Amino acid sequence: MRSRMDDVKSYAPSAVVGQVMMGAVVAEVMESRNPKFKAGDTVTARQGWQLYSVSDGRDMAVMDPSAAPLPWYLGLLGGGGTTAWVGLFDIGKAKAGETVVVSAASGSVGSVVGQLAKLHGCRVVGIAGGPEKCGYCVDDLGFDACIDYKANGMLANLQAATPKGVDVYFDNVGGEILDAVLTRMNPHSRIPLCGTISQYDKTEPYGIRNFRSFLVNRILLQDFVMTDYREEGQRAQPWLLQAVKDGKLKYRVSVAEGLAAAPEAFLGMLKGRNFGKQVVKLS
Amino acid sequence: MRSRMDDVKSYAPSAVVGQVMMGAVVAEVMESRNPKFKAGDTVTARQGWQLYSVSDGRDMAVMDPSAAPLPWYLGLLGGGGTTAWVGLFDIGKAKAGETVVVSAASGSVGSVVGQLAKLHGCRVVGIAGGPEKCGYCVDDLGFDACIDYKANGMLANLQAATPKGVDVYFDNVGGEILDAVLTRMNPHSRIPLCGTISQYDKTEPYGIRNFRSFLVNRILLQDFVMTDYREEGQRAQPWLLQAVKDGKLKYRVSVAEGLAAAPEAFLGMLKGRNFGKQVVKLS
Incomplete structure (x- = not known):
């Protein structure tokens, strides 16, 4: 995300002023015409810094909200x-x-x-x-x-x-x-x-x-x-989930409250003011 | 060779003051009790900066002096x-x-x-x-x-x-x-x-x-x-020799004359005063 805020060549395209900032989210499906998802599903997705969004289902996956705290899916399990x-x-x-x-x-x-x-x-x-x-x-x-x-x-x-x-x-x-x-x-x-x-x-x-x-x-x-390592990542995910269920892995999360707190939380993360994974609770 | 002249950790041990400086040579066998070599053979070896030496045959190989100029065996063919x-x-x-x-x-x-x-x-x-x-x-x-x-x-x-x-x-x-x-x-x-x-x-x-x-x-x-790449190097050698025989590869050599000229030639190489491979003709 930080790289996207520079107008220089990087592996991710630069953010465009006035458009939604990219980022991974855990979200709830409110309505779906995609057979893979139904209302009420908890999903991980790349919908960015916004409260509501429309998705074609790409880069979106249903996850089990009972297996671990939701923010873990943005870090340890993501x-x-x-x-x-x-x-x-x-x-x-x-x-x-x-x-x-x-x-x-x-x-x-x-x-x-x-x-x-x-x-x-x-x-x-x-x-x-x-x-x-x-x-x-x-x-x-x-x-x-x-x-x-x-x-x-x-x-x-x-x-x-x-x-x-x-x-x-x-x-x-x-x-x-x-x-x-x-x-x-x-x-x-x-x-x-x-x-x-x-x-x-x-x-x-x-x-x-x-x-x-x-x-x-x-x-x-x-x-x-x-x-560049999607396959390797997919191999790791079930192992990580099982290790979490077995209590073998710990994880710490800093939560900022509300979309308006996101910029300050982001700056704090760059300065090391957070502790563990920094997430923003949107609503 | 330059690394050996510093008293710091490197992949090669440091040179010892008063002992022969390490280096690759093309040499002629004068006398041999090793069945792999006979008097008159032209060999590549790691006998260092000296005119005459005794070897147990390790790191020594007979080469064909007619296939290419001798110094090429210290560079392009070495x-x-x-x-x-x-x-x-x-x-x-x-x-x-x-x-x-x-x-x-x-x-x-x-x-x-x-x-x-x-x-x-x-x-x-x-x-x-x-x-x-x-x-x-x-x-x-x-x-x-x-x-x-x-x-x-x-x-x-x-x-x-x-x-x-x-x-x-x-x-x-x-x-x-x-x-x-x-x-x-x-x-x-x-x-x-x-x-x-x-x-x-x-x-x-x-x-x-x-x-x-x-x-x-x-x-x-x-x-x-x-x-660390002996096998890969051994695969390359016959290809390189054939390419030389076929006239596909050029090579340039700077020759310094006599053992006494070696230090100055070495310093010149570090400063880029040589052109192509720097060798010293010992005798």
Whole structure:
């Protein structure tokens, strides 16, 4: 969504001023002439920032509102969960015993990455902003360690937390934090690059200085967006749903109330003021 | 070899002061108790910067001195050629009709990359230092264009030479040139990273500012050293030898005379004073 707000080339087309902002929603079907949906169905869809909308049924799916809290379908059981899965396993090729580092660790994607990696037998180190988020990652999600990037000594703390180096760095933020983690990457390590949130609002991007680590360590860097990995995502979804039903995965959501609160909630998310997945309750 | 001269972690161990500097050689067997080799054989080996040496036969292979000029076995028919092949095809997945850009284009690896890509049906744009090297790439090697990175307007020239963007960037140099090419990469493009020669002598590395292109374009970046791709390299070698015999590949060599000239030749290579593959004729 943030990329759509810039008038520059990106993987998603730019938003058009005066038109509805794109975004995923959980919604209730009010009326349907599509045999796949009936009034009262709870669905996930991409209807954007609006209270009511008309759909041809594309990108819309009925879901089970009793299986998990509704907002989870926008994160853990939606794009966030499949993004975590694809990045960690299909691109990152994480193996049991390896060290996985994830940035924006308490967030919608990062929190799932860390939990999946722990279930897979990896050592997991999060990077998050502030003691509250770091505490959540370790105490609630079971990460082995979490580095507060806002505190002093970030690099020393990262070194201490990754005594065997880093095999997979699931990066959501780019910039200075990526540069720091590059100093810890092992030979043949992998970096699934999911976002560069630290750079979106910068007019002058941060320059990655430790680029040579890519050469020295023969790192694979692969950036990905889920539209390129629909099949892999569809494989992950039933597994994630079952894991939720089995109580194996936790998830935290920040809820803003009302459509009018959406812009402020969005800006807050970019600044890390939210905790976990940020959603807006439209009505 | 340059990496070995730093006391830092890299894919090759550091050179030890007082011991022979590592390096590939073409040599003549003077005496042998190894049944695989006999006196008079011409061999390729990794005997380093010295006139005479003893070998257990490891990493040594008999070659045909009549098939090509001897120095070619240190480049086009040695590590340079297989590096070009693996980077272009196994990692870069270059396809006919795509645009391939290669830096250090007139050099030992780059000149082979460009010629292989042309034979494969790609549009090939080189990046080299000065009009002489650029002219060689276009007039002698058949590249579609070559950008002089020492001239003004490098980025504008690169844009003009890549009207359909860049699908594979075979990078030998890193730094500012990589940053410029990142602005031209297509969605799902690939960057085999073979070297960062522009950065080896810098105490303060250049910061890559256009890193976000990796995300926006879902670029694959894969750094590689040939020791990880022995099989692929062995597949390439007979093809390269046949192509040389068929007159399909050109190669240029700079020769320094005598062991004492080796250090100066090495420094000159790092500064781009050589033209094509730099070798030292030991005796």
